[in-house]
Amino acid sequence: MIHGNNTLAIAVQAATADQYDRANALAANLGIPLLQKDTKEFQYLLICSADSIALKQTDKNGPGPIMVNFTGPTMEYRLKHGGGRSQALARAIGLKKGRQPSVIDATAGLGRDGFIMAHLGCHVHMLERSPILAAMLEDGLQRAKQAAAQTAEIAGRIQLTHADSNEFLQKLKLQDWPDVIYLDPMFPERTKSSLVKKEMRILRGLAGDDQDAGKLLDIALHCARNRVVVKRPRLAPTLDDTVPSHAITGKTSRFDVYLV
Numbered sequence: 001m002i003h004g005n006n007t008l009a010i011a012v013q014a015a016t017a018d019q020y021d022r023a024n025a026l027a028a029n030l031g032i033p034l035l036q037k038d039t040k041e042f043q044y045l046l047i048c049s050a051d052s053i054a055l056k057q058t059d060k061n062g063p064g065p066i067m068v069n070f071t072g073p074t075m076e077y078r079l080k081h082g083g084g085r086s087q088a089l090a091r092a093i094g095l096k097k098g099r100q101p102s103v104i105d106a107t108a109g110l111g112r113d114g115f116i117m118a119h120l121g122c123h124v125h126m127l128e129r130s131p132i133l134a135a136m137l138e139d140g141l142q143r144a145k146q147a148a149a150q151t152a153e154i155a156g157r158i159q160l161t162h163a164d165s166n167e168f169l170q171k172l173k174l175q176d177w178p179d180v181i182y183l184d185p186m187f188p189e190r191t192k193s194s195l196v197k198k199e200m201r202i203l204r205g206l207a208g209d210d211q212d213a214g215k216l217l218d219i220a221l222h223c224a225r226n227r228v229v230v231k232r233p234r235l236a237p238t239l240d241d242t243v244p245s246h247a248i249t250g251k252t253s254r255f256d257v258y259l260v
Contacts (some may be wrong), residue, residue: 010132011035011042015049023048030131044202046132053139055132057202066199068140070115070155071147078112079119088248089113090120092229092255093180101179101226106165106216110199111137113184113231115144118157125159125178127168133203134162166212169219181220184231185213185239214240221260228258 013035014023026048027034035045040058047054047065056065069075085095094101100121105114108126110133118124128134137160144155161168169181186203217239220228230239232254238244244256 009042010044012046015047019048030135053136055202063201066202068110068136070140070144071151088250088255089116092248092257094227095120103180103182104178105182107184108137109184111140118154123157127161127163127165129164131162166216166219169223172223177223177225179226181224181228183216221258224260227260230256232256
């Protein structure tokens with residue numbers, strides 16, 4: 001996902017007293033307020049707890065908090081039952097026996113697909129332009145590096161940079177071009193999954209839709225060595241008028257593959 005940030009609508013809060021110093025450091029790093037007591041002044045809160053940095057809406061009728069978690073049951077299940085090299089994502093990025101392409105995940109978001117690609121053996125460079133999500137990703141990766149050996153090994157193949165992907169890719173030198181650039185722009189507002197709906201409602205409210213995704217695709221096509229992969233809802237139109245070389249379609253999503 002490509003993200004902006006509305007710093008006026010968000011503050012940091014410590015979940016418990018022993019997390020105050022950590023919350024204070026996070027607020028200072030992001031340049032947003034540290035909330036000392038509950039208030040309705042802010043629409044979003046970053047909650048610092050012992051095991052996560054979680055993003056939530058303050059509206060009591062809003063969806064629950066979201067976090068980056070590479071060690072929880074959802075990710076564990078996907079790693080175990082995701083299909084390995086035969087899954088659609090692996091085929092889309094051109095993963096083959098003895099070949100693990102280098103990947104720039106230019107719209108890292110909550111980092112799940114990037115973590116899956118690292119699990120499959122790829123070295124993945126995640127880019128995220130929202131400072132809020134970049135902080136959550138950094139927190140999730142640090143916890144993953146302190147987890148069991150296999151999870152720590154996967155996290156060790158991931159590099160994270162807080163940057164606008166359009167600017168970052170345009171500055172890449174030829175020798176640094178990746179084999180694959182992966183794009184997962186904010187999906188149109190359509191889903192039946194309560195989990196996805198919860199996450200998308202929060203992320204869209206905080207960051208808005210990805211109006212510059214077409215521009216990012218054009219830039220990516222000029223600095224990927226092998227291909228650009230764009231994740232789309234299964235029945236959605238292509239990202240722009242550029243026709244993909246082929247597509248790999250699953251039950252709910254589709255990967256448009258642009259060979260270069």
